[in-house]
Amino acid sequence: MVLLSKPSSEQYTYVRNNMPITFSSSIPLVDLSKPDANSLIVKACEDFGFFKVINHGIPLEPMSQLESQAFKFFSLPQSEKDKAGPANPFGYGNKRIGLNGDVGWIEYLLLTTNQEHNFSLHGNDINKFRCLLKDYKSAMRKMACEILDLMAEGLKIQPKNVFSKLVMDKESDSVFRVNHYPACPELAINSGENLIGFGEHTDPQIISILRSNNTSGFQISLRDGSWISVPPDHSSFFINVGDSLQVMTNGRFKSVRHRVLANGIDPRLSMIYFCGPPLSEKIAPLPSLMKGKESLYKEFTWFEYKNSTYGSRLADNRLGNYERIAAS
Numbered sequence: 221m222v223l224l225s226k227p228s229s230e231q232y233t234y235v236r237n238n239m240p241i242t243f244s245s246s247i248p249l250v251d252l253s254k255p256d257a258n259s260l261i262v263k264a265c266e267d268f269g270f271f272k273v274i275n276h277g278i279p280l281e282p283m284s285q286l287e288s289q290a291f292k293f294f295s296l297p298q299s300e301k302d303k304a305g306p307a308n309p310f311g312y313g314n315k316r317i318g319l320n321g322d323v324g325w326i327e328y329l330l331l332t333t334n335q336e337h338n339f340s341l342h343g344n345d346i347n348k349f350r351c352l353l354k355d356y357k358s359a360m361r362k363m364a365c366e367i368l369d370l371m372a373e374g375l376k377i378q379p380k381n382v383f384s385k386l387v388m389d390k391e392s393d394s395v396f397r398v399n400h401y402p403a404c405p406e407l408a409i410n411s412g413e414n415l416i417g418f419g420e421h422t423d424p425q426i427i428s429i430l431r432s433n434n435t436s437g438f439q440i441s442l443r444d445g446s447w448i449s450v451p452p453d454h455s456s457f458f459i460n461v462g463d464s465l466q467v468m469t470n471g472r473f474k475s476v477r478h479r480v481l482a483n484g485i486d487p488r489l490s491m492i493y494f495c496g497p498p499l500s501e502k503i504a505p506l507p508s509l510m511k512g513k514e515s516l517y518k519e520f521t522w523f524e525y526k527n528s529t530y531g532s533r534l535a536d537n538r539l540g541n542y543e544r545i546a547a548s
């Protein structure tokens with residue numbers, strides 16, 4: 221990242237920290253090996269739109285190898301990394317997020333999941349990096365389906381694969397992202413303010429599966445608008461409910477607002493698998509979840525929603541345009 225000198229407040233966003241950052245112990249925890257996982261997932265999606273997953277069966281060693289490869293990539297000279305950019309939307313991106321003026325203390329790789337990316341990724345072990353990426357993406361898709369099937373089970377709706385079939389579809393528009401937030405030593409000295417790494421937003425997809433190294437910074441917003449810090453745990457996964465799942469459950473599950481704050485001491489590296497439906501998929505409340513209630517949303521295709529997403533700023537309430545005004 222070339223810009224890592226003094227981050228000027230004209231370019232970046234800071235948030236005041238009136239209180240010291242404390243880690244929340246109230247994050248819902250789902251043990252995938254336990255029989256109550258399905259009901260705990262439903263409760264977590266209703267209350268937080270977010271939960272942590274343990275006993276997921278994904279081996280840790282390949283994940284840490286992928287993490288090392290990613291760190292290696294981000295430590296390449298800027299000119300090498302730029303060969304994989306600009307992120308448009310796919311490729312290497314640095315500071316700018318999306319196309320509408322959002323910036324953060326971040327550099328990243330944004331990748332498709334159903335085809336090989338055609339930009340160059342230079343570095344010593346490029347084939348190893350590609351291979352680890354491919355295996356990790358398959359593992360994430362498999363885990364996403366397991367979680368989505370448990371969700372349908374917990375909601376007591378049929379068929380069990382009502383959500384997972386969208387991710388299994390060969391046309392599924394899922395996306396994979398590796399985010400690198402370099403340590404920002406200025407922050408260690410200048411406390412009282414937090415530098416935004418990735419600004420607050422909801423993910424537009426169905427669910428997102430996040431895994432990071434052991435560096436803090438990830439926060440979620442609670443229903444009352446307050447922010448809590450999620451204790452990092454490199455051996456677990458964190459699941460975000462996305463806007464599409466909010467619509468499919470007619471608002472029973474709420475997509476979680478989240479953000480990342482830069483760290484003064486350690487770099488953060490996160491990998492996120494965003495489970496997107498096929499572009500032509502109609503996103504609407506599932507009839508089995510309506511139970512005579514009216515739909516809270518106008519119907520749209522994922523293609524339409526994705527297009528409107530790319531025309532929006534990170535913090536925008538993108539679902540607002542699709543809410544139905546309740547008839548009085």
Ligand SMILES: C=C1C[C@]23C[C@@]1(O)CC[C@H]2[C@@]12CC[C@H](O)[C@@](C)(C(=O)O1)[C@H]2[C@@H]3C(=O)O
Nearest residue numbers: 309317318319322423529530531532533534
């Ligand atoms: C500012 C933007 C970046 C984003 C597209 C958008 O216009 C609004 C949504 C953003 C987001 C957030 C979740 C994922 O990281 C992402 C890949 C997505 O699908 O929507 C990003 C988009 C991006 O970085 O291109």
Ligand SMILES: O=C(O)CCC(=O)C(=O)O
Nearest residue numbers: 397399418438480490492
């Ligand atoms: O990097 C992270 O930990 C989260 C980033 C995020 O929310 C995103 O890429 O959509």
Ligand SMILES: [Fe+2]
Nearest residue numbers: 421422423478
């Ligand atoms: Fe996100």
